[in-house]
Amino acid sequence: MxxxxxxxxxxxxxxxxxxxxxxxxxxxxxxxxxxxxxxxxxxxxxxxxxxGYQKKNAVLSDEERKIVSYHEVGHALVAALQTNSAPVQKITIIPRTSGALGYTMQVEQGDKYLMNKKEIENKIATFTGGRAAEEVVFNEITTGASNDIEQATKLARAMITRYGMTEEFDMVAMETVTNQYLGGDTSLSCSADTQKEIDKKVVELVKRQHEKAKKLLEDNRAKLDELAMYLYEKETITGDEFMRILNDGKGKAGEQA
Known part of the structure; x- marks a missing residue:
């Protein structure tokens, strides 16, 4: 054990x-x-x-299973091609009762209490990796990225309003967290004009990381295809299997920090 x-x-x-x-x-x-x-x-x-539990009675079409395979591998590949990302532990396309059609599990190798700006940006890029894979491979987008969009947006907004990670606002708190132990409600503490500027910065940040994710996948398209087809056939693969295929015979072309 x-x-x-x-x-x-x-x-x-x-x-x-x-x-x-x-x-x-x-x-x-x-x-x-x-x-x-x-x-x-x-x-x-x-x-x-x-x-949630495995939803074994959920029957996806072959096309849907292929899309989900590319989506999940997109997350994993973007994470692996960036530095300071948590290693992939498992990837699966078996639907769960939570509504997820698949998911990619990343697990930190040790305790981590702080994240720097680059690490958060990389995490946002990883969240966009599923949608990016759909765009690169199918030239189409699906509803499967809804939770990813929510998580990426939440992180980007926190960088700007709470973590002081922009030059424009520096170390000024634009958002406060109330009821931290009862759901963590947030409220903006700035003018309407500043709120518009924050929204603009959030969009720019997420879009920039989304473009980075697409570039990484385009530069590593062969590995994206190979890993997605392997996941499609196996349904669930371990992080070790993922890394073995990724590193087999080739380096990480297009790697970005």
Whole structure:
């Protein structure tokens, strides 16, 4: 049992969520007529808490499965081609009861309490990687990026309004967080004109990272195709499998910091 991997995967979970993870692993063990909880049981339990149960009755068309495969590999490949990104732990195109048609799990190798500006920008680029892959391969976009768009926008706005990561606003708080432990509501504390400028900066930031993600995928199109087809066939692949294929015989052309 690799407890370090389990701990990294469960990083950020509350006490109640950790209890649910253990209980779910025990139930999974019993359902499979075993008496010992394995690492696979715990890993699947963490995913259940994060994304819900596997939705095995969901039937995607071949075209949809191909799109989801490229979408998820797009996230993983953009992350891997940038420095200071958390390693990919797992990629799957098995739908979950949360509504996700697939997901890419990244797990930090150690405890991390701070993020610098470049790391946040890279994370935004990774969020846009799924949509970017759809555009590069299919010259089309789908509804599958809705959560990615939300997360990328939230990070970009926080960089500008809370983290002081723009030259224009410097170390001025444009947004305050209230009820931090009850959902973390936010409210802008600036003029209407400044709010418009913030919105403009958010769009520019996300668009810039989106373009970076597309460039990375275009420069590494062969690996994008190879990895997506492998995921399409296997449905679920580990981070080790992903990195083995990515690094097989070629370097990371087009890598950006």
């Amino acid at each position: 690799d407890f370090h991997t389990i701990a990294r995967m469960a990083s950020g979970a509350s006490g109640a969520e950790l209890a649910n993870i253990i209980n779910e692993a025990a139930l999974r063990t019993v359902r499979n007529n075993r008496t010992i909880v394995t690492q696979a049981d715990l890993e699947e339990s963490i995913e259940v808490v994060i994304a």
